[in-house]
Amino acid sequence: xxxxxxxxxxxxxxxxxxxxxxxxxxxxxxxxxxxxxxxxxxxxxxxxxxxxxxxxxxxxxxxxxxxxxxxxxxxxxxxxxxxxxxxxxxxxxxxxxxxxxxxxxxxxxxxxxxxxxxxxxxxxxxxxxxxxxxxxxxxxxxxxxxxxxxxxxxxxxxxxxxxxxxxxxxxxxxxxxxxxxxxxxxxxxxxxxxxxxxxxxxxxxxxxxxxxxxxxxxxxxxxxxxxx
Numbered sequence: 001x002x003x004x005x006x007x008x009x010x011x012x013x014x015x016x017x018x019x020x021x022x023x024x025x026x027x028x029x030x031x032x033x034x035x036x037x038x039x040x041x042x043x044x045x046x047x048x049x050x051x052x053x054x055x056x057x058x059x060x061x062x063x064x065x066x067x068x069x070x071x072x073x074x075x076x077x078x079x080x081x082x083x084x085x086x087x088x089x090x091x092x093x094x095x096x097x098x099x100x101x102x103x104x105x106x107x108x109x110x111x112x113x114x115x116x117x118x119x120x121x122x123x124x125x126x127x128x129x130x131x132x133x134x135x136x137x138x139x140x141x142x143x144x145x146x147x148x149x150x151x152x153x154x155x156x157x158x159x160x161x162x163x164x165x166x167x168x169x170x171x172x173x174x175x176x177x178x179x180x181x182x183x184x185x186x187x188x189x190x191x192x193x194x195x196x197x198x199x200x201x202x203x204x205x206x207x208x209x210x211x212x213x214x215x216x217x218x219x220x221x222x223x224x225x226x227x228x
Contacts, residue, residue, distance in 0.1 A: 001061050002029040008037030008055040010205030014116040014169035018069045019056025021165040024197045026083040070104045073162050087157050092149035096163040099141045103166045110134040114173040118202045120221040125177045139185045175225050193226035
């Protein structure tokens with residue numbers, strides 16, 4: 001079964017990145033379609049997918065439409081049980097679902113203050129106490145995931161899972177705003193933004209030029225800190 005996936009601009013749409021990684025990292029066939037998130041045509045582009053009004057949204061070969069990244073994740077995990085979207089071990093799977101749900105509904109201070117952008121690193125950004133609190137909670141969750149379920153594997157719960165999908169844009173924010181995090185979080189950030197699928201996503205996004213650049217902070221910038 002090949003799906004259709006509708007996404008926003010790759011350089012900025014964190015939820016679209018999550019949606020695309022669900023397919024790219026687990027070998028699920030997909031055709032990707034870009035909608036006009038910044039050109040003003042998004043409502044028109046999504047009209048045939050009602051009641052979808054945000055990206056990402058997917059459609060299966062029979063025409064069933066599923067919106068919202070968490071609903072998409074659970075649907076794909078249900079339909080492709082051998083793809084390994086969730087960890088096999090029950091305790092690890094339960095913890096993965098917990099931290100994915102917390103990411104899906106929380107960390108609004110970080111998300112509001114640091115919109116994802118993959119073009120460069122912003123220098124001199126001063127995180128608020130609320131952003132620092134979000135980062136501290138994220139680091140706690142990552143540390144627990146690694147210590148309880150990570151084993152010798154490189155990802156949060158050992159092998160790559162939906163937990164890594166949902167936290168990939170967080171690592172992009174840490175890298176893009178040079179946010180203060182400890183060694184474990186920094187190592188995980190470096191691994192994520194160096195992963196081949198992440199690099200493919202970012203490279204496709206950089207093919208589009210923006211004038212003016214969305215989310216311009218007015219702060220100085222440096223080259224993106226990961227591989228190019």
